[in-house]
């Protein structure tokens with residue numbers, strides 16, 4: 115495959131409702147889409163970096179900068195997606211930017227071969243169960259309304275975002291109202307080691323897991339916390355590679371892992387992490403980053419691998435977007451169908467994409483071949 119260059123496109127997508135987490139409130143996504151133009155086919159990737167470096171050190175303007183300044187030039191001479199991680203390895207971090215470039219090349223390559231990403235990754239299912247991530251609300255009645263609405267739609271698992279001051283009471287209220295639904299919480303690093311006793315109060319609610327209670331660098335703190343709290347700890351932010359996953363599992367810091375392809379540097383690394391976890395008996399689930407249909411399609415493919423035994427933050431397009439840039443993913447019976455077409459199986463709808471686009475930049479590749 116000869117790569118001619120990459121189009122970097124920014125897309126502004128309003129959310130159906132504000133999404134509040136312990137690190138901020140989002141009302142729209144400023145998405146960086148990457149289109150790889152090759153002699154095989156064009157391919158699409160989505161960069162999941164947020165507008166601000168609040169979830170991870172990456173942010174969307176920084177991702178675009180590192181792509182154009184360092185990453186894309188380093189891809190000159192790369193002939194297929196397998197070679198991307200090696201070519202970009204000298205550059206530290208910036209995994210979300212790297213993941214988007216690799217995803218675009220992988221999509222192009224697979225489209226050229228008329229093979230689906232799901233097949234390529236090792237999919238074993240034709241549909242995946244849908245979980246939903248529910249933001250922090252102003253009041254418990256408002257939260258109960260939102261959760262009730264999602265359960266009526268068919269979501270099979272509820273994740274509540276928590277932070278100090280919004281934890282035990284909302285979890286108790288949801289448990290009391292909705293009975294034994296699959297329920298878990300995500301703190302996005304909002305607690306400290308001193309909160310161990312407080313977090314242990316969540317044990318009585320039979321949660322599937324507590325996601326990333328402490329700072330992302332405090333892996334040891336999670337291991338200590340796991341000896342106080344009975345509910346399984348699941349790391350998100352702390353896990354940036356298969357190597358960090360292995361270390362966290364061995365330390366006893368995490369019993370379950372949230373795999374987000376952007377956070378770990380791409381779908382191929384995500385598969386590697388999955389393979390390790392499957393072998394080690396560590397359940398995994400597919401995280402979400404409020405993706406458009408481009409990233410969502412690829413996440414659904416990943417979530418259909420055999421080790422993804424827990425429902426992911428894999429929701430319908432309508433959970434976040436009134437209008438998606440691809441044909442919307444619609445939930446049926448609490449599940450989404452795994453795309454079967456070439457590559458990620460979906461493409462942007464040109465008129466909608468153009469309407470939501472805020473800038474486009476073409477970066478040609480000076481190929482060494």
Ligand code: OSB
Pocket residue numbers: 169246247300302350401402403404405427428429
């Ligand atoms: O921690 O899982 C997270 C969204 C943005 C940043 C971080 C997280 C989230 C979610 C999202 O919880 C969910 C989704 O895309 O469904």
Ligand code: MG
Pocket residue numbers: 300302325326350351372401
């Ligand atoms: Mg999380």
